[in-house]
Amino acid sequence: MVINIYGDETLPKIILLHPMMADGKSMLKLTKGMEGRYCFIAPDLSGQGSDKGEFVSAKQEAETLAAFLKEKGYGTIELLAGASLGGLTGMYMLAEPGIRYETIVFDGTPMYENARLLYHVMRSGFLKKHRKAKRMPVEGMEKKMEEKYGVFGSAMAHSFIRMSEKSITAIVRDCTDFPFPPIEEGIQRRIFLEVGSRDVNCRQNRTVLRHYPYLHIRVREGYGHCMYPAVHHEEYGRLLERYMKNKGKG
Numbered sequence: 001m002v003i004n005i006y007g008d009e010t011l012p013k014i015i016l017l018h019p020m021m022a023d024g025k026s027m028l029k030l031t032k033g034m035e036g037r038y039c040f041i042a043p044d045l046s047g048q049g050s051d052k053g054e055f056v057s058a059k060q061e062a063e064t065l066a067a068f069l070k071e072k073g074y075g076t077i078e079l080l081a082g083a084s085l086g087g088l089t090g091m092y093m094l095a096e097p098g099i100r101y102e103t104i105v106f107d108g109t110p111m112y113e114n115a116r117l118l119y120h121v122m123r124s125g126f127l128k129k130h131r132k133a134k135r136m137p138v139e140g141m142e143k144k145m146e147e148k149y150g151v152f153g154s155a156m157a158h159s160f161i162r163m164s165e166k167s168i169t170a171i172v173r174d175c176t177d178f179p180f181p182p183i184e185e186g187i188q189r190r191i192f193l194e195v196g197s198r199d200v201n202c203r204q205n206r207t208v209l210r211h212y213p214y215l216h217i218r219v220r221e222g223y224g225h226c227m228y229p230a231v232h233h234e235e236y237g238r239l240l241e242r243y244m245k246n247k248g249k250g
Helices: 024-030 058-072 085-093 116-135 138-162 165-175 200-211 227-231 233-246
Strands: 013-017 039-041 076-083 100-107 191-196 216-220
Touching (some): 013 024, 024 233, 058 085, 076 085, 085 165, 116 165, 191 200, 200 216
């Protein structure tokens, strides 16, 4: 993991955790209007962005980032925000003691219990696309990803081409086998999950609520996986600030 810090470190802290293949810098595009008032901690998860290592697990990423926060003395985080794999990493962070997250907002977070068939289907699909991507010109892959994922596209194209099959397999494993670690009721009440109605992860809403009955889920009608922030990136900062101000009511 490469931990990037943007802004004055004396300001209130916001953590931004990117989706698979993206990077921390691309998450900054979701914070328009928030500049100068917060310090953004936006890591590149292992094997993605500028990180040259291998992704092992979201739990390991969470432990690494939590250790960094404790070392820096950042005991309170105003907002923990993440998308897809970033949200999954964030869920593990909530189980780490010693840090208070005032507001938690995740989009399109995959939380499945030992979904073996889904694992094999996703792994096969991603590896097939990965091998095809490595044969494409970088410019072509970048254009294709930007058309599909908007503000995340460019970073995703470069990461996907460079990622190892080992990292891809580890990410898919995490996205299809989440152990639902215990999270205190008080923390659950500060968690706000956003998910598109066309996102396959929307099917897991009942399962998630069975394990974490006090968190809040908002379904965005007509949107696919992580597409709401990608499409509405210009206004997304205002959405995050409403969550922070109203503790999820806005």
